[in-house]
Amino acid sequence: MYETRFIARGNCFMSNIRDIAKEAGVSVTTVSRVINNHPYVKEEKRNKVMQAMKTLNYIPNHLAVNLSRGKSRVIAVVFPWITNPYYLRILEGAIKQASLHQYHIIVIETHYKEDEEIKALEMLKHRSIDGIIFITKQLPIDVIYDYEKYGPIVLMEKNDHLPYIFINQYAAMKKALNHLMSEGYKKIGYTVHRNNGFSANERAKAYATLPEDMQYKEFIYVSGLSLTEGKQLAQKILKQMNLPDALIVTNDAHCAGLYAEFQNRGIKVPEDIALISYENGELSQVNNITSIDLPLAQMGERSVELILSDSATSEELTSKLIIRKST
Incomplete structure (x- = not known):
């Protein structure tokens, strides 16, 4: 028998199920069964317990109840920065799906620090x-x-052991490259945030399929994710002797920074340089940027389904190229 704790509304003290049992004139076991929605409780006694809880102005601590059952009903979502809209769209989908199953989401922001990821795993x-x-x-x-x-762990990259939900980054990059080549661009570059990440590796594989005379190592930029970092990258690019005529950019915010700085410097988009972003959020829509539409919210929803599934089946999601005025 475990002891469920109660929190008093408007009071600063806590009590236990014995107080409720005394008020209702029933056993502690009966109170516990009512709290846990046990079917074998007479309606009369159930009503007495509910009335006692109302009279004493108490609510059950459901976290304690869940933990006593071996479940917290909490799922952790781990990612580097909570300020990045890309991750927040995935998080939005996860929260929506979790709430449908009466689960809660907690966010663990890691800044790509391994010890922070270990802390999540230890939880x-x-x-x-x-x-x-x-x-x-x-x-x-x-x-x-x-x-x-x-316990269940879901990744958003393809692997041989754990369930995953991922977007085919190779195919997405190929769509962008093929579109740019069809528009006559020959000096194509792209940005990555980490050159050793899963997405970066897949994009590099796609870039390597270009004809050799169209592959430029100096046009592969390891850069940030924010709008400010996009502006800084634009300044760096414009100092080069040899300039790309098209860029495929990691996300909308970074691309918006590039776009703004190019405009400030008199560089015309797409006449002087074409831009394609990953994400297709509000920033790409407002700025008329050609973008690779990624089903980010769907990724979040499906990842929660994989966590809760008894027979998790990994899934690959597809992207779509949305053509606008920047190409």
Whole structure:
């Protein structure tokens, strides 16, 4: 028998189920069964317990109830920066789906620090959470594998062991490259945030399919994700002797920064340089930027479904190129 704690509305003290049992004139076991929606409780006694809770102005601490059942009903979503709209759209989908199943989402912001990712995995080990969704990660995959025995883990990159939900980044990059080549662009570059990440590797593979005379190592930029960092990258690019005539950019915010700085410097888009962004959020729509539409909210929804599924089936989502005035 566990003891469920109660929190008093408008009071500063806590009590336990014995207070409710005394007020209702029933046993502690009966109160516990009512709280846990046990079917074998007479309606008369159930009503007495509910009335006692109302009279004493108490509400049950459902977290304690869930933990006593071996479930926290909490899923952790792990990603580097909470300020990035790209990640927030995935998070929005995860929250929506979790709420449908009466689960809660907590966010763990890591800044790509391995020790922060380990802390999240340790929460799973100690049953503080029921599952983890890694939007992106820094830890070696083998380290994450070691924690699978403690609960479900979903990745947003393809792998051979854990359930995953991912967007085919190779195919997305090919769509962008093919569009630019069809428009006559020959000096194509692209940006990545980490040159050793899963998405960066897939984009590099796609870029390597270009004819050799169209591959420019100096046009592959390891840069940030923010609008400000996009402006800074534009300034760096314009100092080069040899300039790209088209860029495929990591996300909308970074692309918006590039676009704004190019305009400030008198560089015309798309006449002087074409731009394509990943994401297709509000910034690309407002600025009329050609964008690779990524089903980010759907990724969040499906990742929660994988966490809660008894027979998780990994899934690949597709992207769509939305052509606007920047190309």
